[in-house]
Amino acid sequence: MIEWKSSQFPVPYPLVVVVSGNSPNPSTYIFYGQFNEHPPVIGIGIKKKRHTYKLIKETGDFTVNFVGRDMLRGADAAGMVSGRRADKSNFFPWTASSTIKAPIIETAPLALEAVYLQEVQFTDHLIILGEVKKIWAKEGVKPQDFILATYRPMAYFVLGEKIQDWGFSGGKP
């Protein structure tokens, strides 16, 4: 093994678009994770200066939209431009959420309605934790529909072939 010198790892990260605000502001995140099942609790690693952070604190809710192939250009653009300077409300087609104010992206393979729970501040990012109130999935959704990102190389990927089922080892190495 050699020591890896960067703090951005060469692993797949889930690619999500977070939508916040009343005039919807989409922005793109790879620092995404799930931390509880019942109810689902998710977290986004976000810099405080993001317009998204300000909007989530104002309204108390947001949606997390996983990125499908037909959303990639919009997702890339939403991660290049800040809602502080530009109106991004025409970057995607929207559908109203059922429990919160922020809308979901109509074409997302999977979309979560979340309410703000709490945050944990670090040095350059903070984690916003949200409780998921509703989950929407495109009919017939498949793992291959989702786009992942890697850092170093900074590029977008799709999932490859399935190689085994969970538990196939029967606990024997």
Ligand SMILES: Cc1cc2nc3c(=O)[nH]c(=O)nc-3n(C[C@H](O)[C@H](O)[C@H](O)COP(=O)(O)O)c2cc1C
């Ligand atoms: C592929 C990609 C992944 C990103 N991941 C994150 C992330 O995890 N955390 C973060 O704070 N910013 C991330 N960004 C940067 C924000 O999306 C970007 O600064 C965006 O313009 C913020 O928009 P806003 O100011 O309207 O919230 C990412 C950008 C791209 C293109």
